[in-house]
Amino acid sequence: MDNKTNLKRPTLFKDWFLNNRFTIFLLNILLFFLIIFLFEQISFILNPAWMFFCAILPPLLLALVQYYMMNPIVDFFEQKLKVPRTVTILVLFLLVLGALIWIINSLLPIIQNQVDALIKNWPNIWDTSVKTIQNLLHDPHLKGVKSNINSVIDSIEKTLFKSWQDTGTAALTNISSAVSVITMIFMTLLTAPFVLFYMLKDGHQLNGYLTKFAPRRWQDSFSRLLHDINEAISAYIRGQITVAVWVGIIYAIGYNIIGLPYGSALAVLAAFMLLIPYFGTFIALIPVLIIASITSWGMLINVLIVFAIEQTIETRFISPIIVGNKMKMHPITTILLLIGASAVWGLWGVIFGIPIYAVVKIVVSRSFNYFKSVSRFYNDEDLFEIGKENQTKLDLGDKND
Incomplete structure (x- = not known):
């Protein structure tokens, strides 16, 4: 008993x-x-x-x-x-x-x-593009969406005007x-x-x-932690800048071949905007499409062909070879991270959100693994063995009674 x-x-x-x-x-x-x-x-x-x-x-x-x-x-x-x-x-x-x-x-x-x-x-380019859209809206089939598109255009114009006014x-x-x-x-x-x-x-x-x-018993782990952080940051910086340079070169060659107005400047803009993953490419494409659409329909088709060729080269050859999957981030994680970082820190959050996340991820994962190794709360095998030992003792006590 x-x-x-x-x-x-x-x-x-x-x-x-x-x-x-x-x-x-x-x-x-x-x-x-x-x-x-x-x-x-x-x-x-x-x-x-x-x-x-x-x-x-x-x-x-x-x-x-x-x-x-x-x-x-x-x-x-x-x-x-x-x-x-x-x-x-x-x-x-x-x-x-x-x-x-x-x-x-x-x-x-x-x-x-x-x-x-x-x-x-740019003001003349914008006015011309707006008039082109309004002329298209005279089509009876687009009567239902005409008011919505006009309201969107007015909203964009007011926002741009207010931004320029505030900046000035x-x-x-x-x-x-x-x-x-x-x-x-x-x-x-x-x-x-x-x-x-x-x-x-x-x-x-x-x-x-x-x-x-660091304490002597932690020096090896701390050294590996610093090495992993350095590798993650270097992979991101070298990858993004190298890909941005190649993308700028491809766009510059393509835009100048098709004769797009302001092609070199737009290629430089595309290279800089590529530093914003996923969204930067499409943001840089907006002024290109506007300029191409007011130039001619043939120019618009040529721009889309250049964009398709660039995306094929970038996604099939440049990014896999230079960047690969060294960051080990799922695309959904990247997109959500960019949205959240931009909402909190604006443009700086978009630029630095991914490398900061990579560093925090490495530190948290290593800290958690260390906590699991020293904490009995995650040592399930030991807890199972202790439970079996206690149960055996209880069964022996019952037999003795």
Whole structure:
């Protein structure tokens, strides 16, 4: 009978509170939000640190993007050809400087002239496209949708007018802000090359340096965590920029072959908009379709053919070879993430949402795996063995009675 008393099953308090996974999960969430609340209470201390971080962030980001593009080349020459990193870095800097000079002297004037002409003629292009749509609406078969399309056009015109008006007002009333932005751009362009040089020179030692601060038993796991984060960010940045460059080249060739007005400027726009996954391609296609439709129906068909060829080359060859599935994200996850990030942080959320998600995913998954390995709440086999052992003891107690 004493054995029964000592081995009686856990109480409801232990089952539903102390040994319950859901309860422990809720307590962790409560602690997480409590920490956020405490940080909010001491925001006056953190604000200077945040301002300092925002000041150094632009040159760091610019240098980081260039670092991930150049670092594989520096590593290759150092590891395979035994060329000192400093020599390779200086040669790369000279090549980039030469490419920039060539772009500024050759390509930039062409693109600038087309952009200036496009901005100057855009009101006429928009009015012509609106009149074309209204002429099509005179068809008796489209009478039912005429009012809806007209209301959509009016809404777009009002929105665009209000946006331009607000932008102009802000530009005139916030001269100090404009000066600060110009100063930030100048300082970013001035300091980013120096930051990039030292990133390329000593960046490969950062993993080992940061790992030293972790406890000895965690250093291997922490080093792998930093390596996975670095691989995820580098894969995203190199993949997106490389694909964007190739897409811009394909569009530039295609648009100039078919004779599309402002073809080079629209190709550059398509390359930049590709940095926004899924949505960027179709956003960049809107002005192209408008310009092609008011040029001629044949031009519109040619544009659609160029778009189909570009999409085939990009989806069949460029993206699988360069990007692949290194991010390991389902398309639905990507789309929902972009929608949510744009709603919270706007354009910056769209640009940085995916790499931030990839980093958070790696950290959370590794932390959860570690918690599962050390927590008895997820060690189901041990719990099963303990339950079998307790049940055996209870059965032996019954036999003894």
